[in-house]
Amino acid sequence: MERLVVVSNRVAVPSRDGASLAGGLAVAIRPVLRRHPGIWFGWSGRVAAASDAGARVSQHGHQTYVLTDLTEEDYQEYYNGYANRVLWPILHYRLDIAEFSRRDLGSYLRVNQRFAAELDKLLRSDDVVWVHDYHLLPLARALRDGGHRNKIGFFHHVPFPPPEILTALPNHERLIPAMAHYDLVGFQTEIDAANFARYLRKECGMPSRDPYTFQAADRTVRIGVFPVGVEAEKLNRLARRAVHSPFVRDVVESLAGRVMIIGVDRLDYSKGIALRMEAFDRFLSIHREWRGKVTYLQITPKSRSEVQEYAEIERQIDETAGRVNGTYGEASWTPIRYVNRAHSRSALAGLYRSAGVGLVTPLRDGMNLVAKEYVAAQDPEHPGVLILSRFAGAAIECEAALLVNPYDPESVGSAIAQALSMPLRERRGRYDALFQVLKANDVESWGERFLIALTRPLNLPNWLGQADISQV
Numbered sequence: 001m002e003r004l005v006v007v008s009n010r011v012a013v014p015s016r017d018g019a020s021l022a023g024g025l026a027v028a029i030r031p032v033l034r035r036h037p038g039i040w041f042g043w044s045g046r047v048a049a050a051s052d053a054g055a056r057v058s059q060h061g062h063q064t065y066v067l068t069d070l071t072e073e074d075y076q077e078y079y080n081g082y083a084n085r086v087l088w089p090i091l092h093y094r095l096d097i098a099e100f101s102r103r104d105l106g107s108y109l110r111v112n113q114r115f116a117a118e119l120d121k122l123l124r125s126d127d128v129v130w131v132h133d134y135h136l137l138p139l140a141r142a143l144r145d146g147g148h149r150n151k152i153g154f155f156h157h158v159p160f161p162p163p164e165i166l167t168a169l170p171n172h173e174r175l176i177p178a179m180a181h182y183d184l185v186g187f188q189t190e191i192d193a194a195n196f197a198r199y200l201r202k203e204c205g206m207p208s209r210d211p212y213t214f215q216a217a218d219r220t221v222r223i224g225v226f227p228v229g230v231e232a233e234k235l236n237r238l239a240r241r242a243v244h245s246p247f248v249r250d251v252v253e254s255l256a257g258r259v260m261i262i263g264v265d266r267l268d269y270s271k272g273i274a275l276r277m278e279a280f281d282r283f284l285s286i287h288r289e290w291r292g293k294v295t296y297l298q299i300t301p302k303s304r305s306e307v308q309e310y311a312e313i314e315r316q317i318d319e320t321a322g323r324v325n326g327t328y329g330e331a332s333w334t335p336i337r338y339v340n341r342a343h344s345r346s347a348l349a350g351l352y353r354s355a356g357v358g359l360v361t362p363l364r365d366g367m368n369l370v371a372k373e374y375v376a377a378q379d380p381e382h383p384g385v386l387i388l389s390r391f392a393g394a395a396i397e398c399e400a401a402l403l404v405n406p407y408d409p410e411s412v413g414s415a416i417a418q419a420l421s422m423p424l425r426e427r428r429g430r431y432d433a434l435f436q437v438l439k440a441n442d443v444e445s446w447g448e449r450f451l452i453a454l455t456r457p458l459n460l461p462n463w464l465g466q467a468d469i470s471q472v
């Protein structure tokens with residue numbers, strides 16, 4: 001294949017301490033670039049004076065990273081502002097907390113143009129460009145305006161709401177139609193893809209050749225469904241080793257024989273962490289026999305702390321954890337262990353394997369790779385049980401999990417009780433079904449399917465999920 005240029009706001013440059021970058025995007029892109037070494041371009045994560053804001057190149061193994069800083073103004077207006085205070089809540093169906101006063105699209109478009117200008121310096125005409133996530137919806141248009149005719153694909157990692165919600169986005173008519181400048185737009189689920197198709201039809205009056213192929217003024221844009229997977233076998237091997245690490249052994253020893261329930265989420269209101277703790281509260285209040293016998297470990301690295309809603313949710317989670325621990329805790333038992341530190345991939349894999357229950361209850365999530373990673377890490381002989389929100393994209397593939405309504409602490413509490421007392425035979429049956437799904441759609445085949453669809457269009461009605469990856 002031609003050279004691959006991946007573009008995303010956040011770039012996961014390998015770090016010395018091995019701590020993983022929070023968020024599914026980094027987890028998904030890394031293995032794709034291992035198979036197709038090329039360039040990963042994006043924000044350095046740093047804020048600098050305007051004059052220092054040129055891109056820097058660094059090399060790690062076969063992989064080239066090109067990183068650009070943001071100015072303070074861009075950081076506040078594009079990242080904290082339009083992307084995270086307006087777009088993020090609306091894409092997660094949260095019209096109630098979107099800050100409509102920050103309707104100014106200017107800085108968001110300006111940063112997209114600046115990214116395009118930096119890319120202009122390094123793009124070759126035959127490069128395949130793969131853009132990721134909601135920070136960069138109009139990047140293809142900026143590149144096309146600069147004369148680039150490359151194959152440009154876009155993958156939307158987070159939910160894509162129906163037009164009835166999306167049209168509440170200030171300036172949606174200037175932003176969403178720009179996505180038609182991509183050759184291929186990929187989504188996590190059929191629902192997201194259908195919502196985008198409906199937007200193009202309803203709001204833009206764009207004619208379509210078939211449900212997923214639209215004709216914009218001078219070009220064709222195709223829509224596809226590519227649920228992100230995980231490195232299932234590799235994670236299983238990693239977890240098998242990691243349980244013997246001093247760190248995981250310490251944690252397990254400290255449980256003193258109690259069953260561990262684990263939750264791992266970036267600190268975000270979309271993850272439903274406070275409600276999850278409420279559910280654990282209901283569980284302990286009804287199932288008294290489990291008091292003192294189970295520990296819920298919630299690992300939650302902080303993110304986007306400058307956005308008010310994040311500070312608010314942080315306070316709410318702190319309070320809820322404190323209340324539950326105060327109500328049920330004893331001198332020798334803390335029901336909820338709440339940790340804000342990010343952990344390495346290997347530490348997490350070992351913890352997942354040591355936990356009898358994986359509790360993944362986002363209120364809305366594009367996919368949720370923690371759910372898949374929890375399953376991948378399990379011991380096939382003694383697997384734990386995944387409790388999963390029906391509003392996570394992963395729920396579509398993970399039918400064999402205990403699917404729950406995360407808004408209803410009562411029913412999540414019952415699912416916890418069911419998981420903890422589930423017979424081994426049922427646990428194995430559910431695990432086998434889930435692991436098959438993970439193997440059939442691991443993260444490598446995800447990347448390959450997208451790239452095949454982008455570079456080798458096939459005119460078959462149902463081709464998107466079925467391309468033969470051995471051709472790449």
Ligand code: F6P
Nearest residue numbers: 010022023024025133157303304
């Ligand atoms: O995976 C979704 C996502 O929003 C990514 O786009 C992002 O990199 C990650 O979560 C973490 O968020 P942030 O980059 O704002 O810290």
